[in-house]
Amino acid sequence: xxxxxxxxxxxxxxxxxxxxxxxxxxxxxxxxxxxxxxxxxxxxxxxxxxxxxxxxxxxxxxxxxxxxxxxxxxxxxxxxxxxxxxxxxxxxxxxxxxxxxxxxxxxxxxxxxxxxxxxxxxxxxxxxxxxxxxxxxxxxxxxxxxxxxxxxxxxxxxxxxxxxxxxxxxxxxxxxxxxxxxxxxxxx
Ligand SMILES: [Fe+2]
Ligand SMILES: [Fe+2]
Numbered sequence: 001x002x003x004x005x006x007x008x009x010x011x012x013x014x015x016x017x018x019x020x021x022x023x024x025x026x027x028x029x030x031x032x033x034x035x036x037x038x039x040x041x042x043x044x045x046x047x048x049x050x051x052x053x054x055x056x057x058x059x060x061x062x063x064x065x066x067x068x069x070x071x072x073x074x075x076x077x078x079x080x081x082x083x084x085x086x087x088x089x090x091x092x093x094x095x096x097x098x099x100x101x102x103x104x105x106x107x108x109x110x111x112x113x114x115x116x117x118x119x120x121x122x123x124x125x126x127x128x129x130x131x132x133x134x135x136x137x138x139x140x141x142x143x144x145x146x147x148x149x150x151x152x153x154x155x156x157x158x159x160x161x162x163x164x165x166x167x168x169x170x171x172x173x174x175x176x177x178x179x180x181x182x183x184x185x186x187x188x
Contacts, residue, residue, distance in 0.1 A: 004063070004148070004155075005136055011056045012128045014163040018044060019121045020185075021178045026117040029102075030110040038102055043174040045096050047162050053092055055158040057085045060131070062155040063139055071142045077135055084127055095120050 022044045028037045068078040101108045161168040
């Protein structure tokens with residue numbers, strides 16, 4: 001497998017772990033509204049705003065654009081996924097607004113938080129599945145060495161601040177919560 005596609009799929013696995021954890025943390029907030037859980041939810045949203053939105057999707061955009069150039073038949077699929085990236089960015093913004101409102105003690109029903117979060121998680125999962133089932137295999141099949149050289153010239157770089165070895169201190173507690181939750185589910 002191409003190393004860049006491998007890395008994107010690894011990002012998907014990590015984002016999936018975060019989304020599962022986020023869904024759980026919202027349930028805890030619904031039940032107890034603890035400040036600690038709200039802070040962890042804030043950390044989740046900050047991560048989604050930075051790494052997936054600023055690095056993962058722009059990387060994919062560079063690759064998808066090149067696939068559209070190389071293979072006219074893939075163009076409509078590529079365009080749909082590029083539009084979805086913009087749609088997901090708006091969804092992340094809406095989620096962030098709900099979390100901001102909770103932090104500012106504005107009245108947000110727990111039901112609303114659960115709904116916004118569930119909708120967000122579902123869209124992200126569907127998007128990642130779609131990429132892996134449709135466009136990633138085509139990328140491996142169609143792109144040439146010259147295509148990859150062009151992609152690398154424009155593709156953004158940046159370490160994952162939560163799941164890489166270079167984890168930022170800000171994310172230490174979120175990372176350990178996600179790991180504990182993962183271990184817990186594995187043991188059941
Ligand atoms: Fe994507
Ligand atoms: Fe992706």
